[in-house]
Amino acid sequence: MRSLDAARETCEKYHPGLCQALAGVPLAERESVGGPVIEMFRKHDGVGLLVPAEFNGSQAGALSAVRVMRGLSSYSPSLGAAVCMHHFTAAMLYSLAAKTDRLSPAQVDMLNKVVTDGLLMASGWSEGRTNQNILLPSVTAVRDGEDWVLNGSKKPCSLSGSMDLLTASVALTDETGQTSLALALVPASSAGISIKPFWGTPVLAGAESDEIRLDAVRVPDELMIRTRPDDPHRLDDLQTAGFVWFVMLITSVYTGAASALAEQLLTKAKGSSTDRAAVLVGIESAIAQLEGVARRVDDGLSGDDAVAAVLVCRYAIQTALAAATDLGVELLGGTAFMGSPDIGYLSSALRALAFHPPSRTSAAEPLLDYFAGGPLQLS
Template identity: 55%
Template sequence: MPRVRSLDSARATCEHYHPGLGKALEETDLVEREAPGGPVIELFREHGGPALLVPPGFGGRGAGLVDAVRVLRAVGSYSPSLAAAATMHHFTAAMLFSLDDRDGGLTAAQRALLRGIVPGRKLMASGWAEGRTRQNVLTPAVSARPVDGGYLLNGSKKPCSLSRSMDLLTASVAVPDAGGRPELAIALVPADTPGITVHPFWSNGALAAAESDEVRLTNVFVPGDLVIRTTAGDPDRLSELQSTGFVWFELLISAGYAGAAAALVQRVLDGGRGAVTDRAALAVRAESAHLLLEGVARAVGDGDLAGEEAVAAALMARYAAQDTLCGAADLALELLGGMDFIRSPEGALLAASVRPLAFHPPSRTSTAEPLVDYLGGNPLALA
């Protein structure tokens, strides 16, 4: 039976970092896996999911960007919901631990909290600006008012994946700098802190197991030593944080959707559906998106792309993959045929789970002018 060989390779990489996860996920029917309250997040936790991008010095696996893209593609092929949720944890880990590599990095209190991620199998939810129209993912989504010993946080994040399983909420906030001007900071907030509540929000059947509900913060106190200043006296620190955040987020989130599309391709190959030329065309569409994402990941990992050049490449790879994967999903459903659509919800569920890539920030519309300007030789200026 024909196989999607690159998907087999991605699943082998996933097995290397998370032994038994793929098998455990497959033991539950896909529809049950993807339903609200499904088991996928706890299975991810039990099989070492939180450790993937945590550096070895903090007890983690320290995977590089290429392996991370492969793992997320594999996870997406098993459970698109889990890939979306896991991306939020991994993207957060990539940014937070990158701060510790610089002078004036994490404080002792911040390190102590983050050292508990791997042994405690803790999951980090991302309280950034995703879900807010025309907002940079790093734009503060929560207000922070200085009080004695720290800050009071108010605001909400919707949708917020991992909302019901998170152990730690990381929120972008604006705090005053030495001159009283607002400065981007990251608040590390344990999920059991008083004032944090979770409310129903996600109503779509696609990606329903990602726990993408609303998290509200009402006068949530966070100590000052758990607020990470993104400049900390280093003007290059924020720029590097933004670059890291964009690159990791765009490539990992796209890889998860590429996995969902690959699972659809495998269903077509398993059934021998359509003419061989149709199956080849389908495979080319799905594989080209995967190869593009992995190519950018490799260039970034090897140091061939950095800074705004890496951000631009990641964004363009994401938008190209977005178009290609949706086309592949449409063709796969057509080849599977009407009786498969009628008798089995799995194909339609996977196809619907490819579409939300278009809704993650930044939107194609919001980056059109910055990318055109960048291609013309100007700096990449994302709003």
């Protein structure tokens, strides 16, 4: 499959040998709890993909990044979902490193260690709460001397078992009672951090998406990155950088899973040529839209316009992948479905794109307001 070959070639460029290593492990093992894929990723220079060159990273652009993620996710959607969290965190934090007034020396020092020490960063933004503002976290932090004391939980939180650093959105309450949003950089070895089972399905189980609990976890003030909110429903520079990258990268993960199914259909030549072409057209149109947005981000698209563009792309692809894979699984046939668990697994895994925040429903009104000329206010 031409587009998938290109994605895998890009993955090979940045992570030599990773695709071959993944291909040598059965899909069921790649996707299982405790599987080898996350450590494979770490050993194949995975952590530095979006890290700038001055921090010893690969400094990949958005287009290369979505191709890398599509390529590795075609072998392991679990790995793609897990490392998406590391990558979008890296994109967010290092974008702030270029602004001299946004990060403290301690924060910069920690970022300097990510590539040299092979550190994986888990992202604690999601909290598994329905009908809640995704920008208002439930984890709280109160000041105690030079530290902040964190309490609450993050679930699901991918890379929970392999993380070296937890980046967690928190609601700060200062001495005056004022509350603001911040991002805490928390070493995984900190006292008070515990991991509890949360992910109950075998689909994407290899992503280590469990609950991380924080019980009186102390974080120095110098490791707390504050946002600059004018409105708690608006994204600031910290959130925008992460949000755009997250939506692009997570969409590429499921596009990779769908591409793996399409590749099987193309190889086995099942069904009529018209129907097979319809499946591939659906997948290729999704890839083209995703890469188009990535190119726009590489060209400088930012702010509300970037967030709206990636959301439109994500929701359109969500619909396109479902339709294309439904037909693709049908064409592969019942015998193929019964003969191998891989087809059913990939078909199920790519459905999870619909579950990532923000949901289509919660984003509908904000997008309509944006399309009408107003600001984009997510809830």
